[in-house]
Amino acid sequence: MMPYREQIEQAAAEQAVDFLAYYDGPEEVREHLVSIIPSVAVQDGKLCACTAITYRQDLSEHQWNALFREIAGQYSDGWGEGFEQRDIEVDGGILNVHFWQPDGFEMIPIAVSRVEQTAPERPRMELVGHDGNIFAILGRAAKLLRENGQNAASVEMRRRVTHCDNYYKALGIISEYVETELSVPRDLPPDPARRKKEKQHGGEVR
Structure with a gap:
């Protein structure tokens, strides 16, 4: 195999x-x-x-x-x-x-x-140069996560992006799992307003 x-x-x-x-x-x-x-x-x-x-x-x-x-x-x-x-x-x-x-x-x-374990380091991925196809970007990010041993995170990311109704929101979700130009440092608190809105639209909340 x-x-x-x-x-x-x-x-x-x-x-x-x-x-x-x-x-x-x-x-x-x-x-x-x-x-x-x-x-x-x-x-x-x-x-x-x-x-x-x-x-x-x-x-x-x-x-x-x-x-x-x-x-x-x-x-x-x-x-x-x-x-x-x-x-x-x-x-x-x-x-x-x-x-x-x-x-x-x-x-x-x-x-x-x-669940008590420290979150693993996010793999790096540049958004610059991609063709703007969110599914292509999602596929590349999912592959990087799998290669980094983060299979569960890959599945969770796919599920959240699938429920997202906006290209830029989808990029933001992807940037929570892989390190991109849009990623927020992990030591900063999450935006509660964005999380609440995402949940109202059926997205997954970690």
Whole structure:
């Protein structure tokens, strides 16, 4: 799969959803979770399914196992079932990616993400020289975030921009996630008036 890494990463990012919205497991687990975002990542030289789990409080071993069962279900019968039906164009033909298989499927924790952690540094991206196509700008910003290991932020940014009704507002949202000429230093407080207006228009508020 490694030769097709970029195409698979892009397809996964475009179809990524928050598994938490479809969570049907124990409530004692759900109340500690912030988001569950699917993507792909390289592990031991192989391209693997990757699930970024952000949580408020650590889970017990029993709770982690329950959560892993829920995620496995999404890969086998939920989100993954829809993804494997998507045709991904690659050199030489069409690729269909199966994240789950009946034998040998396992989930290996390699890192954790807690909401208390310091926000990662924003990758840099210049707006000057782009053609003014907001979707092209959004795609480039999302790719930079994924390359920086910020898959959840990439999904959140796409969702907020999609609900935005103005090109310049969309640029402002993108500039919250990647460092552009329009970015506000992170040590400055957010503009509450802009946040309130964005929420009224259906945008996501972090």
